[in-house]
Amino acid sequence: MIDRSLEAVEKRDAMALRTISADANSEAATEGHRELILVALVDYALSKVLSKIHYQQVDDTFYAKIIKNFKDAKAGPKTETLKNLEAIEDFVMKLDESEGNFQDNVMDKARIKKAANLYEKGLSLRRAADLTGADPAQVLEYVGGSKIHEFSGKGQNATRLKTAREVFSS
Amino acid sequence: MRNRIICDSSSLISLSMNCMLPLIVELSEVADFIITKTVRDEIIDKPKRMGQHMMAPLYFTALVKCGVLKVEEADEKKVAGILDLSNSMYYARHHALTIIQRGEAEALALASEGGTLLIDERTLRFMIETPKDLMSLLQFRMHRDVTMNEEKRKLFQKYCENISIIRSSEIVAVAYEKGILGKYFEGERREVLEACLYSLKSRGCSLSMDDIDDYLRMLG
Numbered sequence: 001m002i003d004r005s006l007e008a009v010e011k012r013d014a015m016a017l018r019t020i021s022a023d024a025n026s027e028a029a030t031e032g033h034r035e036l037i038l039v040a041l042v043d044y045a046l047s048k049v050l051s052k053i054h055y056q057q058v059d060d061t062f063y064a065k066i067i068k069n070f071k072d073a074k075a076g077p078k079t080e081t082l083k084n085l086e087a088i089e090d091f092v093m094k095l096d097e098s099e100g101n102f103q104d105n106v107m108d109k110a111r112i113k114k115a116a117n118l119y120e121k122g123l124s125l126r127r128a129a130d131l132t133g134a135d136p137a138q139v140l141e142y143v144g145g146s147k148i149h150e151f152s153g154k155g156q157n158a159t160r161l162k163t164a165r166e167v168f169s170s
Numbered sequence: 171m172r173n174r175i176i177c178d179s180s181s182l183i184s185l186s187m188n189c190m191l192p193l194i195v196e197l198s199e200v201a202d203f204i205i206t207k208t209v210r211d212e213i214i215d216k217p218k219r220m221g222q223h224m225m226a227p228l229y230f231t232a233l234v235k236c237g238v239l240k241v242e243e244a245d246e247k248k249v250a251g252i253l254d255l256s257n258s259m260y261y262a263r264h265h266a267l268t269i270i271q272r273g274e275a276e277a278l279a280l281a282s283e284g285g286t287l288l289i290d291e292r293t294l295r296f297m298i299e300t301p302k303d304l305m306s307l308l309q310f311r312m313h314r315d316v317t318m319n320e321e322k323r324k325l326f327q328k329y330c331e332n333i334s335i336i337r338s339s340e341i342v343a344v345a346y347e348k349g350i351l352g353k354y355f356e357g358e359r360r361e362v363l364e365a366c367l368y369s370l371k372s373r374g375c376s377l378s379m380d381d382i383d384d385y386l387r388m389l390g
Contacts, residue, residue, distance in 0.1 A: 029312055030262045122308040125180055125291040126212075126271040135220060136212070137183045140290075140374025156299065157384045164340035167173045167286050168200050168348070 001027075001039045002081070006070040009046060009063060017047035025114050028131065029121045035078070037114070037131050038085035044110040045092045058095065065091055108134075115139045116146065173201040174285035175336075177239070178277045179212040180374070181290040184338045186213075186226040187373045190366070191233065192354055193345045198238045204285070205239050206276035248279035248329070255326040256297060260308055261317045267308065270294055282329045290337050292376040298330045338375050342366045343389060363389060 001024050008016035021043035028036035046066065049055045066088055073084035089107060096105045111134035118128035119139065129136040182205070185191050194203055205213070214227045214234070233239045252275040260267040274294045281287040289295055296304035301323050308316040345351045346363045355362045367385055371377040 026312065030265050030267060030314070032268050119291075119293070121311040122269065122293060122304060123267075124270045124274055124293040126273050127268060127293075130271060135217070136179065137187060137217070137226070140180065140183055141187065144372040144374045157381055158388065159334075160336050160340050161343055161385075161388060163286060163334040164336045164344045165347070167175060167336070168197055168344045 001036065002070055002074045005039060005043050006067065006074060008043070009066050009070060012050055012063070014047040014050035017043040017050065021047065021114070022117075025117050026121070029118050029123060032131065035081055035085060038082070038089065040114050041107065041110045041132065042085060042088045042092060044113060045089075045106045048106050048109070049092065049095065055095075062091065062095060108138075112138050112142050116142045119143060120146075174204055175201055175288050176204050176206075176277050176281040176285045177209065178287065178289040178291065178294070179205075179209045179273060181288045181338045181341075182209070182213050182230065182239075183226070184290045184370055184373055184375045185341065186229065188338075188366070188369045189354075190338070190342065190370075191229055193341055193350060195233070195238050196348075196350045196353075197341065197345065203239050203288075204242050204280060205234075206244050206273070206280060207241060208273040208276050210234065210239075210241050212273055242280060244276040244279040245283075248282065249275045252278050252326070252329055255322050255329075259297075259301070259319055259322045259326060260305060261319065262308070262312060262314050267316070269297065269304075278329060278333070281333045282331075284332060287333055287335045288337070288341070289335060290370075290375040295335055295337075295376065297326075298333060298335065301327075337377070338370055339367060339377050339381065339385065342370065343385060346389060360386075 001020060004020045005017065008020060021040045024036045024040035024043065028040055049058060069084040069088045069091075073081045093105050093107050096107065111132040115128040115132040115134035116139050118131060119125055123131075125136055125139060128134070129139055185194065213230045217227045218224070230239065234241060249272065253270070253272065256270050256275065257268045258266045260269065270293070277287060277289070278294065278298070287298075293304065296307065301318065305316055305318045342351065342363070346359070346366075351362050351366060352359065355366065357365070364382075364386060367377065367382045371382060
């Protein structure tokens with residue numbers, strides 16, 4: 001994943017970064033590894049940086065730093081991989097502080113989006129929020145605007161209503 | 171003896187985001203709303219540390235202080251058992267899938283001692299009520315073969331035998347029938363009910379459009 005991310009940043013390929021982010025998130029749903037989550041988050045955030053008009057003035061020194069950290073992350077060992085991916089996370093957050101249009105950071109948006117995706121895949125809300133560092137309230141709000149809950153199981157409403165009536169009787 | 175509702179943070183967050191916490195204040199007249207220590211941390215301490223959504227933790231603090239939300243400790247042995255079983259029940263590529271966390275396990279442990287679980291998020295609800303549906307969901311969404319350990323499922327189900335589940339939508343339904351909704355939301359009765367259900371759905375309660383239609387039909 002890090003190889004692919006490096007190549008995508010070198011080519012400034014936002015679509016490729018989105019794809020890698022989705023792949024890393026899928027792997028993370030099974031494996032739960034921090035480095036996969038970090039790749040999913042930073043690749044998604046970088047794809048946003050590359051595709052939004054108000055980030056177009058971001059200069060090459062920003063990308064040079066990202067590329068260096070991806071290279072160092074690739075070289076390992078694992079502790080260094082995590083450290084370098086976290087450094088990329090910091091760079092994106094700092095960039096957003098100076099260039100972003102909204103109070104919510106592009107990294108925070110990535111966390112919400114990826115947590116909602118993990119929840120969609122079947123992890124619990126807490127597990128998804130914990131893995132990504134997202135705020136559960138914001139994840140629930142995001143999920144509410146999606147069709148994720150259309151697959152919610154069927155035929156239990158009458159039973160639930162009966163239960164609630166009994167619980168709150170008197 | 172008063173009925174006990176063990177609250178998961180997902181439902182409390184949904185109700186809070188929809189300005190519906192007064193409904194549980196009213197309903198606490200007839201039943202006890204219980205939260206575990208981890209849920210308290212999730213709805214009060216953690217958001218405060220993160221510096222976000224500050225209004226909700228302040229409201230929740232008041233609800234704990236005045237006894238509307240009662241904090242109880244779950245049996246540690248049960249919590250450990252639930253965590254172990256639930257997170258070794260489903261497998262993908264020979265990996266046990268970690269599905270739930272401590273907060274959910276604590277709520278389940280307390281509810282297993284008698285009580286109704288109030289939970290808006292979908293995953294734990296599926297795991298308790300229709301574990302095979304969760305397997306299908308995992309399979310479908312992860313695009314890979316997922317297997318379920320039957321032995322673990324049976325052991326896990328023992329914790330769930332006496333548990334009934336409601337969501338915040340059922341809180342709204344009962345509040346509607348008891349005439350509580352009208353105290354807080356002005357409008358034609360049915361219009362208020364419909365607005366409340368759609369609002370819950372749009373802010374994270376695991377309700378489908380079919381569920382909403384069902385409720386509107388059942389509640390006339």
